[in-house]
Amino acid sequence: MNDTSPFRLALEHALSHSLAYLENLEHSPVAAGASLQTLRERLAKPLNSAGMPAEQVIDELVADTAGGIIGSAGGRFFGWVIGGSLPAALAADWLTSAWDQNAASYSCGPAEAVIEEVCGDWLKDLLGLPRDASFALTSGCQMAHVTALAAARNALLASRGWQVERDGLFGAPKIRILSSDQFHGSITRATRLLGLGTSAVTGLPVNQAGQLDAATLEQALQEAPDTLTIVLLQAGDLNIGAYDCFAELIPLAHRYGAWVHVDGAFGLWANVSARHRHLLAGVEHADSWATDGHKWLNVPYDSGFAFVAHPQAHRNAMSYEASYISHNDQVREQKDWNPDWSRRGRGVAAYAALRQLGRHGVAALIDACCDAAHSLVTGIAALPGAELMWEPRINQGLVRFLDQRPAATESDHDQWTDAVTSAVLASGEALFSNTTWRGKRCMRVSVCNWQTNAQDVARAVAAVARVLQEQNR
Numbered sequence: 001m002n003d004t005s006p007f008r009l010a011l012e013h014a015l016s017h018s019l020a021y022l023e024n025l026e027h028s029p030v031a032a033g034a035s036l037q038t039l040r041e042r043l044a045k046p047l048n049s050a051g052m053p054a055e056q057v058i059d060e061l062v063a064d065t066a067g068g069i070i071g072s073a074g075g076r077f078f079g080w081v082i083g084g085s086l087p088a089a090l091a092a093d094w095l096t097s098a099w100d101q102n103a104a105s106y107s108c109g110p111a112e113a114v115i116e117e118v119c120g121d122w123l124k125d126l127l128g129l130p131r132d133a134s135f136a137l138t139s140g141c142q143m144a145h146v147t148a149l150a151a152a153r154n155a156l157l158a159s160r161g162w163q164v165e166r167d168g169l170f171g172a173p174k175i176r177i178l179s180s181d182q183f184h185g186s187i188t189r190a191t192r193l194l195g196l197g198t199s200a201v202t203g204l205p206v207n208q209a210g211q212l213d214a215a216t217l218e219q220a221l222q223e224a225p226d227t228l229t230i231v232l233l234q235a236g237d238l239n240i241g242a243y244d245c246f247a248e249l250i251p252l253a254h255r256y257g258a259w260v261h262v263d264g265a266f267g268l269w270a271n272v273s274a275r276h277r278h279l280l281a282g283v284e285h286a287d288s289w290a291t292d293g294h295k296w297l298n299v300p301y302d303s304g305f306a307f308v309a310h311p312q313a314h315r316n317a318m319s320y321e322a323s324y325i326s327h328n329d330q331v332r333e334q335k336d337w338n339p340d341w342s343r344r345g346r347g348v349a350a351y352a353a354l355r356q357l358g359r360h361g362v363a364a365l366i367d368a369c370c371d372a373a374h375s376l377v378t379g380i381a382a383l384p385g386a387e388l389m390w391e392p393r394i395n396q397g398l399v400r401f402l403d404q405r406p407a408a409t410e411s412d413h414d415q416w417t418d419a420v421t422s423a424v425l426a427s428g429e430a431l432f433s434n435t436t437w438r439g440k441r442c443m444r445v446s447v448c449n450w451q452t453n454a455q456d457v458a459r460a461v462a463a464v465a466r467v468l469q470e471q472n473r
């Protein structure tokens with residue numbers, strides 16, 4: 001023990017504030033109570049001229065952000081698709097900062113480089129992906145898309161004799177992306193960053209189950225059979241968690257020479273569950289995959305994973321070559337596979353999450369979230385004035401609320417649905433987000449947190465019931 005350590009007080013204060021926060025989540029409102037103005041008034045102080053003690057910085061930070069931290073770490077948060085943090089992953093994330101390794105390269109952080117190697121192998125195994133696929137630990141699924149689609153861009157253009165890394169895209173053959181129209185906005189941005197352009201993406205209509213049909217895809221492929229093509233498939237779309245039929249669509253896309261990329265931001269994790277694995281049959285034949293650690297695996301933020309079935313294309317797209325960098329072919333140099341250079345040691349928290357849960361624990365987490373989503377959605381849908389829009393197959397479902405006035409229109413139902421969600425939020429009991437699905441406003445229910453239990457589900461359903469009762473009075 002070194003009582004004169006400049007770190008000790010700040011870290012001890014951070015620990016006690018963190019525990020106070022985490023251990024009180026159950027009794028705290030899920031919504032942020034402080035207004036934008038309040039947060040600005042408290043936080044936008046003139047930058048101090050003189051420094052201040054580290055522990056005082058921490059204490060004031062906690063005081064000034066009070067009411068501005070939403071309860072996404074806890075079990076009653078069902079908005080967007082947002083996971084919590086497992087204890088080992090959170091603690092490992094702290095260590096990552098304490099160690100402060102530059103995870104660009106083995107030489108800057110030997111243990112971190114090996115941890116990432118191990119994470120890659122474990123993840124491929126859990127997610128049912130080819131053992132020899134290359135991988136990258138990215139900041140999230142967005143950058144996993146960029147990484148994987150850069151590999152696709154390399155391979156497709158190389159097939160026409162074009163070296164995109166050297167010659168850029170001006171004058172290059174065009175690349176198009178065919179997808180269902182349910183693709184996530186992160187794909188749009190990936191096309192912008194990669195110079196493919198948003199107009200490269202064609203969103204094709206889905207069937208009643210939210211899937212891209214083979215006939216629809218084949219027709220689009222046939223329309224321009226000579227155009228370089230990426231087929232983007234969904235493993236769990238953002239609204240209903242729909243899975244495209246990989247066993248049918250991947251061989252079809254390959255017959256036309258397309259590169260198949262899978263967006264499995266959360267849905268790829270269904271592979272760990274014996275109950276849900278069938279949804280992913282055939283997914284291992286794709287050319288690249290993207291998923292998140294910070295959603296369903298419950299790693300703190302800054303955790304995404306890209307996998308590529310063609311390591312050379314991946315490396316061509318990403319490797320960082322410069323004369324002053326030493327190369328060591330014995331080890332996996334992260335900078336050869338990632339879009340960034342200096343970077344956080346992202347492997348540590350993912351490694352810790354996987355070790356805390358173990359293979360069975362990951363499966364139990366996925367199944368528990370699916371069960372909770374099912375109880376929550378069916379419980380809400382059974383309330384008077386509610387309507388079931390999508391019964392969860394995995395962890396995502398949709399409900400909406402009908403305006404009870406006799407002459408109510410669709411637009412009244414839309415407004416009432418938004419109003420119910422806001423009223424539930426204001427109650428502090430639960431947080432849901434809304435979406436427009438098939439032309440209707442819906443409350444979207446997503447369960448991704450290891451902490452969500454039966455009591456949380458009951459509290460959330462009761463909170464919705466109270467809001468509905470008030471309207472009927």
Ligand SMILES: *Cc1c(COP(=O)(O)O)cnc(C)c1O
Pocket residue numbers: 081139140141142143184186236237238263264265266292304
């Ligand atoms: C969240 C999400 C993304 C984007 O992932 P980030 O980790 O936020 O970058 C992409 N696709 C789907 C289906 C998602 O749910």
